[in-house]
Amino acid sequence: MTSSLVSEELQPGPAPSPPRPVNGLAGLGLVLGVLATLVMVKAAMMVRDYNHDGTVSTAVGVVLVVVSLYPWYVAFQAFRQGRERARLLADDQLVAARRVAATGREEAFISMGWAAATLIVAMLILFVFANGGGVASTFFNISDIKVSFHAILKAFWTNIWVACVSEVLVLVLGLLVAIVRMLPGRAGAPLRAIAVLYCDVFRAIPAIVVLTLIVFGLPLTGVKFFQSINSVWLGIFALTLTYTSYVSEVYRAGLSSIHPSQSAAARSLGLSYSQTLRTVLVPQAVRRVIPPLLNDFISLQKDTALLSVVGIAEALQVAGLYEAKYFNLSPIAVVAGLFIVITIPQARFVDYLIERDAKRRVGAS
Amino acid sequence: MAFLEIDEVHKSYGHHEVLKGVTLNVERHEVVCLIGASGSGKSTLLRCVNALEDIQSGTIRIEGDTVTGAGVDLNALRRDVGIVFQSYNLFPHMSVIDNVMLAPTRVGGISKAEARERGMGLLESVGMSDKAQSYPDMLSGGQQQRVAIVRALAMQPRVMLLDEITAALDPELVGDVLEIVRELAHGGLTMLLATHEMGFAKEVASQVCFLDAGQILERGPAQQIFEDPQEERTQQFLSRVVKSGRL
Numbered sequence: 001m002t003s004s005l006v007s008e009e010l011q012p013g014p015a016p017s018p019p020r021p022v023n024g025l026a027g028l029g030l031v032l033g034v035l036a037t038l039v040m041v042k043a044a045m046m047v048r049d050y051n052h053d054g055t056v057s058t059a060v061g062v063v064l065v066v067v068s069l070y071p072w073y074v075a076f077q078a079f080r081q082g083r084e085r086a087r088l089l090a091d092d093q094l095v096a097a098r099r100v101a102a103t104g105r106e107e108a109f110i111s112m113g114w115a116a117a118t119l120i121v122a123m124l125i126l127f128v129f130a131n132g133g134g135v136a137s138t139f140f141n142i143s144d145i146k147v148s149f150h151a152i153l154k155a156f157w158t159n160i161w162v163a164c165v166s167e168v169l170v171l172v173l174g175l176l177v178a179i180v181r182m183l184p185g186r187a188g189a190p191l192r193a194i195a196v197l198y199c200d201v202f203r204a205i206p207a208i209v210v211l212t213l214i215v216f217g218l219p220l221t222g223v224k225f226f227q228s229i230n231s232v233w234l235g236i237f238a239l240t241l242t243y244t245s246y247v248s249e250v251y252r253a254g255l256s257s258i259h260p261s262q263s264a265a266a267r268s269l270g271l272s273y274s275q276t277l278r279t280v281l282v283p284q285a286v287r288r289v290i291p292p293l294l295n296d297f298i299s300l301q302k303d304t305a306l307l308s309v310v311g312i313a314e315a316l317q318v319a320g321l322y323e324a325k326y327f328n329l330s331p332i333a334v335v336a337g338l339f340i341v342i343t344i345p346q347a348r349f350v351d352y353l354i355e356r357d358a359k360r361r362v363g364a365s
Numbered sequence: 366m367a368f369l370e371i372d373e374v375h376k377s378y379g380h381h382e383v384l385k386g387v388t389l390n391v392e393r394h395e396v397v398c399l400i401g402a403s404g405s406g407k408s409t410l411l412r413c414v415n416a417l418e419d420i421q422s423g424t425i426r427i428e429g430d431t432v433t434g435a436g437v438d439l440n441a442l443r444r445d446v447g448i449v450f451q452s453y454n455l456f457p458h459m460s461v462i463d464n465v466m467l468a469p470t471r472v473g474g475i476s477k478a479e480a481r482e483r484g485m486g487l488l489e490s491v492g493m494s495d496k497a498q499s500y501p502d503m504l505s506g507g508q509q510q511r512v513a514i515v516r517a518l519a520m521q522p523r524v525m526l527l528d529e530i531t532a533a534l535d536p537e538l539v540g541d542v543l544e545i546v547r548e549l550a551h552g553g554l555t556m557l558l559a560t561h562e563m564g565f566a567k568e569v570a571s572q573v574c575f576l577d578a579g580q581i582l583e584r585g586p587a588q589q590i591f592e593d594p595q596e597e598r599t600q601q602f603l604s605r606v607v608k609s610g611r612l
Contacts, residue, residue, distance in 0.1 A: 261450065261452060262454060262456065264412075264417050264450070264454065265450065265454035265455075265456070266456070266467075267417065267443065268415050268443055268446075268447070268448045269447075269468035269472065269516070269520060270441070270444040270468055270472040270473075270520060271440070271467070271468060271471060279456075279467060279471065283458050284456075284457065284458050287458065
């Protein structure tokens with residue numbers, strides 16, 4: 001072989017790389033740390049003033065300021081590594097100097113990270129206690145919360161009830177629409193078209209518009225059934241219509257993400273189209289779409305607050321009455337809190353499900 | 366009348382013609398190997414026999430009954446014709462035994478207990494019974510392919526199609542899988558297999574067909590094809606295979 005794949009000339013070795021600088025980064029960390037502490041001192045003073053120099057608030061303020069000193073400590077550690085680096089470099093110990101420099105830079109970054117986080121927390125405190133605690137008393141007025149909490153919580157059950165019923169309906173109908181959209185052949189074409197039209201229309205209309213049209217509109221048609229039915233059920237109907245169109249898209253994405261070879265394998269064993277769908281495609285698709293599905297469900301839960309615009313006594317509607325009465329937004333903040341409380345566990349639950357599924361399939365038996 | 370008759374089959378994807386009039390007869394208990402370069406139409410031919418692909422013209426008959434075109438009960442056909450794929454295609458959400466039991470219970474109409482018993486027996490005979498409760502992702506490629514073969518056998522097919530079933534396996538796992546195929550061949554199962562394992566083809570095949578650009582260019586007993594190929598293309602193909610150390 002005359003034309004060789006490997007170059008004749010050996011590649012020249014690189015020059016040994018010098019240790020990277022430390023002191024600049026450490027300095028930046030220290031500056032950020034000092035800034036964060038200054039803002040934190042100001043915030044702690046405001047907390048104390050707002051609580052009329054109470055012992056507890058003073059203690060809290062002191063703790064906050066002390067904690068804000070942590071980035072200083074780490075930055076000084078970084079400076080120390082910087083000095084060590086200089087000493088080793090002067091001593092011609094290149095590798096050791098590089099190692100010390102790497103540690104020092106890591107510490108400098110840690111101090112910056114903590115300082116930035118401290119700064120954000122301090123600024124939040126500043127915001128809440130600005131204008132002599134204006135924000136605190138507007139959103140978190142304890143007495144207004146006490147007065148309204150019970151009624152809001154009771155009304156919140158309506159939100160939960162509507163969300164649960166709609167979710168079950170959406171879960172089933174969404175899959176149905178997705179399957180109809182994937183019906184094969186010319187026989188399926190008309191139904192496919194209807195499913196596509198439905199999805200296009202109801203994904204286009206804002207949920208609040210669908211709600212208004214259905215909850216106010218259907219009883220006005222004079223049809224006896226719609227007049228006799230509770231408006232909460234009409235609300236459920238409206239939300240289901242809207243969300244089924246979203247969720248069917250999620251299912252469809254899941255179904256089409258299953259590799260065609262799975263379907264080929266099932267069909268090759270003699271399973272019919274519907275058996276393949278039921279035993280092979282849907283179970284795999286559902287597992288894959290659980291996270292996006294849950295996102296849509298969280299959306300749905302939150303949109304139950306829209307029922308307030310059609311006069312259904314759910315949490316936001318009730319909280320609105322208190323808000324108007326006391327001219328204070330704390331009752332609305334209570335509604336926000338309730339939604340947070342029910343949403344976060346669900347997010348964690350889905351994380352758990354995903355992890356368990358992954359473990360069961362890939363991990364040791 | 367041959368057991369499986371493939372008669373002048375044409376298959377195209379759009380304007381690209383993959384099979385250009387393939388005619389092939391497989392007698393009962395015969396093992397026919399399809400060899401040829403990638404893209405020569407081996408896999409497509411197998412998928413057509415199983416009706417996973419439509420054909421544009423020609424007919425395929427099993428025991429004299431036409432199984433292509435309109436009006437054929439595809440699900441019944443596929444009960445008779447098993448296929449094993451290169452990429453195993455096990456169902457990842459089911460345990461090994463559930464993979465094996467799915468078709469016998471859903472399609473074959475036998476009870477779960479009976480299907481389980483039969484499935485465990487088959488798994489036992491390929492040395493996989495201790496993995497019955499495992500999921501496919503926990504198995505090696507060779508183990509997955511053995512399960513895939515058992516899954517197809519569980520329907521007691523009258524003919525098996527094997528589509529390059531060792532092509533995706535690590536070299537040291539190929540032997541286990543081929544051993545099973547060898548056993549099936551000796552047991553008298555009718556098989557049509559596409560393969561790159563020339564040594565194996567030489568050993569088990571009663572007939573070898575060389576496919577080139579969608580046509581069967583040369584056919585005959587394994588010895589004749591491998592040792593005295595007549596066509597120039599066959600000679601080229603085999604000399605390349607020898608160069609790559611596969612024969």
